[in-house]
Amino acid sequence: MTGADASSRDTAERVAAVPAADPLTPADRYQELFQAVQRTRVFPDGKTFVDCIPRQDPQRILERYRAQQHRDDFKLTDFVHAHFAEEKAVASHYTSDPDQSLKAHIDGLWSVLTRHPHEHPAGSSILPLPNDYVVPGGRFREIYYWDSYFTMLGLVESGRRDLLATMADNFAWLIDHYGHVPNGNRSYYLSRSQPPVFALMISLFEERGLCKALSYLPQLRREYAWWMDGTDDLRRGDAHRHGVRLDDGSVLNRYWDDRDTPREESFLEDETTASRSVRPAHEVYRDLRAAAASGWDFSARWCDRADDLSTTRTTAILPVDLNSLLYIAERQLARLSESAGRREDAADFASRARARRDAMLRWMWDEAQGAFVDLDWQHGSRRELVTAATAAPLFAGLVDDDPRAERVAATVRERLLAQGGIATSEVDSGQQWDSPNGWAPLQWLAIKGFARCGQQALARDIAQRWLHTVGSLYQREGKLVEKYVLTHDDDGAHGGDGGEYPLQDGFGWTNGVTRRLLHEDPEHPAHRACARSRRGT
Structure with missing residues (x-):
């Protein structure tokens, strides 16, 4: 047996051994028990309960709750801790060497x-x-x-x-x-x-x-x-799930969630947000979920008013970065279909990519601002807010030989380039995907987008600023974090603020982007950062 055969067999055995997932979500599984736990904040973080491990059969737990909840001596917190175990962090013997x-x-x-x-x-x-x-x-x-x-x-x-x-x-x-x-x-x-x-x-x-x-x-x-489900049958001005057909017949995409209930991991937060809105609650829930699907949860980018999360209208917005990624997918599908000898499919995907590019240049390019912006398809107008997503079409190759790339570079230098990297947006809304925070994935898309379009100086500048940000915090605190404030003080960089939960350490994508940028810039001072040097020990 060859090594490849053995590897294939091992993979097949692992796949066959995957245990079945619970077909129901925690809200569906535990029903009124779930709502009681989340509304009374048995756990400070709503994500804790939806990640809990039942100590016995879930249906039996629900039956016991229904039988006991009206007793005078019933205490919900005691019941939950008796029937569920919190999912603890995986034990690790790792100790960071200063x-x-x-x-x-x-x-x-x-x-x-x-x-x-x-x-x-x-x-x-x-x-x-x-x-x-x-x-x-x-x-x-x-x-x-x-x-x-x-x-x-x-x-x-x-x-x-x-x-x-x-x-x-x-x-x-x-x-x-x-x-x-x-x-x-x-x-x-x-x-x-x-x-x-x-x-x-x-x-x-x-x-x-x-x-x-x-x-x-x-x-x-x-x-x-x-x-793209359902988009081929859409009439002009209609939408279905992730797809929207515009008045000119072109198709672009939006973020979507198939449910219109509060997010289970943020149940009380979503109910509170919806209670402040004049819109039906289910519309608010869907838009909050769609914002979570975008990865930018949350941002003034999705709101009609930057200071009011209840005005989130994500499903009404066609994001420039989502459509850039789907353009990449279409080009990849065309290339791979050609390699597979599926020429008709290759031609179809290539046509779809060209159509998407044309639509994005028509609808999402803001000549006055010199930037790519999102489109509010319901209002038929471009969004005014310039965000770091403006670099996504450059990353995707929409404007490799186009003067618009230079315009975007000038706009980013003037409006988004901060001390520590490229800012997420110009708005300080209190949400984590806005100023003053910077995020690793947005640095990467901008760096590679500008480099691709001949703006190497700006690409290097963003990379160097970001490495300084990450290196500065690592030297002071010996860790990497989820997001960073891009304005440094006398102590250097700080972790970002805002959002629904405290700043998280770790952190996967910060580690990944930083490690790659360190490889590409072997002389950057961040290579010499170590926690002990700042502590003076």
């Missing part, structure tokens, strides 16, 4: 952030996977779709081909099993996805010699079909 360089620290973290299929508890909300995978860290104890691509960038440079291979197979398995990649591998995430980066993943796999991208063509086709 003498470690930033690069060595990241290399050592991958094993800490790795989860194994045998660790999946029965009856919980986890969607079991066949292979090992890397989580972001902190409260995020499952994979997240778009996070994982940026994590993979670092795994490559750390020499962790083993994890790259297992994660590749996991994402293919999710598409085969569910028809799309969920927001994360939890049952309560199944109704939505995240920015579609599977095409980027398989390009990375091929570039690094892990496998031929052609082997993932079936999964890429199936995921694309999920995003």
Whole structure:
């Protein structure tokens, strides 16, 4: 038996051994018990309960709750702790060495952030996977779709081909099993996805010699079909799920969630937000869920009023970065279909890519601002807010030989370039996906987008500023975090603020992007950052 045969057999055996996921989400499974727990805040963080592990059969727990809840001596908190176990952080013997360089620290973290299929508890909300995978860290104890691509960038440079291979197979398995990649591998995430980066993943796999991208063509086709479901039959001005047909007949995409109830992991927060709106609650819930699908949860980008989350209208907005990623997928599908000898399919996908590009240049280019912006399809107008997403068409190759790339570069220098990197937006709304915060994935898209379009000086500048930001915090605190404030003080950089939960350490995509940028800039001072040097010990 060859090594390839053995590997194929091992993969098949792992897939066959994947235990069945609970078909119901926690809200569906526990019904009024779920609502009582979340509304009374038995746990300060709403995500805690939806990740809890039942100590016995879930149906039996619900029956006991119904039988006991009206007793005079019933205490909900006691009942919950008696019947559920909190999902604890995976035990690790890892201790950060204060003498470690930033690069060595990241290399050592991958094993800490790795989860194994045998660790999946029965009856919980986890969607079991066949292979090992890397989580972001902190409260995020499952994979997240778009996070994982940026994590993979670092795994490559750390020499962790083993994890790259297992994660590749996991994402293919999710598409085969569910028809799309969920927001994360939890049952309560199944109704939505995240920015579609599977095409980027398989390009990375091929570039690094892990496998031929052609082997993932079936999964890429199936995921694309999920995003485009129903669009071929749309009339002008109509929408269905992720697709919208505009008045000129072109089709662009939006974020969507198939449910219109409060997010289970943020149940009370969503009910509170909806109570402030004049719109029907189910519309607000759908738009909050769609914003979570975007990965930008939350931002003034989706709101009619920056200071009021209840004005979120995500499903009315066609995002420039989502459509850039789908343009990449269409071009990838055309290339791979041609390689597979499916010339008719190749021509169809190439035509779809051209049509999307034309529509984006027509509808999303703001000549006055010199930027790509989102489109409010319901109002028929471009959104005024300029965000870091303006670099996504450059990253996707829409304007490789186009003067618009230079205009975007000038706009970013003037309006978004901050001390520590490229700002998420110009608005300080109090939400985490706005100023003053900066995020690793947005730095990467901008750096590679500007470099692709001949704006190497700006690309280098953003990369150097970001490495200084991450290195400064690492030197002071010995860790990497989810997001960063891009304005430094006398102590250097600080972790970002805002949002529904505290700042998280870890952190998968920060590690990945930073590790890749360190590889590309071997002389940057961040290489010399170590925690002990700042502490003076």
